[in-house]
Amino acid sequence: MEGGKHIENFINKIIQYLNSIFLFLFGDFDILLKAILVLMVIDYVTGVSKAFINNKVNSSFGAKGIVKKVGYLCVITAAVILDQLLNANGSIRTIVLIAFIFNEMFSILENCSEMGIKIPNILYKSLEKLNKNQENEDSKQ
Numbered sequence: 599m600e601g602g603k604h605i606e607n608f609i610n611k612i613i614q615y616l617n618s619i620f621l622f623l624f625g626d627f628d629i630l631l632k633a634i635l636v637l638m639v640i641d642y643v644t645g646v647s648k649a650f651i652n653n654k655v656n657s658s659f660g661a662k663g664i665v666k667k668v669g670y671l672c673v674i675t676a677a678v679i680l681d682q683l684l685n686a687n688g689s690i691r692t693i694v695l696i697a698f699i700f701n702e703m704f705s706i707l708e709n710c711s712e713m714g715i716k717i718p719n720i721l722y723k724s725l726e727k728l729n730k731n732q733e734n735e736d737s738k739q
Contacts, residue, residue, distance in 0.1 A: 622678075623671075623674075623675045623678065624671070624674055624675065624678060625674075625678045625681070625688060625691050626688075630691075630692060630695040630696065630699070631674075631695065633695075633699055634670070634674070634695055634698050634699055634702065637699060637702035637703060637706065638667045638670065638702060640702075640706055641663075641702045641705045641706050641709065642663050642664070642667065644705075644706050644709035644710055644713070645659075645663050645705070645709050646659070646660060646663070647709070647713060648709045648710075648712050648713050651713050651714070652712065652713075670698055673694060673698075674691065674694055674695065674698070677690045677691045677693075677694040677695075678691050700725060700728065703725055704725060707721060707722065707725070
């Protein structure tokens with residue numbers, strides 16, 4: 599029994615350590631971070647699906663997509679660190695995440711459209727309106 603307790607404590611310490619690293623790198627695990635992570639996966643899947651349907655699948659295509667997503671995560675981390683350095687209370691991180699969320703949404707719609715899926719115009723119009731509103735907010739800051 600005593601050995602099991604040590605293993606459990608060790609696993610808990612590892613989880614706490616990983617959680618601390620995650621929070622340092624990406625900030626709170628809020629709706630914005632959840633949204634970008636989910637959209638990144640969906641964008642990757644729709645991108646690979648589009649390549650498969652259009653007979654353009656190759657190993658470098660998938661690797662480029664993954665490298666792009668890692669780049670997004672690096673920029674998000676930079677925004678979190680800059681927020682902390684400037685005591686910006688998360689505003690820089692929020693702007694970066696929203697910009698990436700819009701980018702991922704447009705990419706998903708584009709991928710689906712290129713697969714022959716009819717995209718309702720309301721989605722494009724809503725995203726464009728939200729994007730314009732965000733650009734106006736960005737220009738005020």
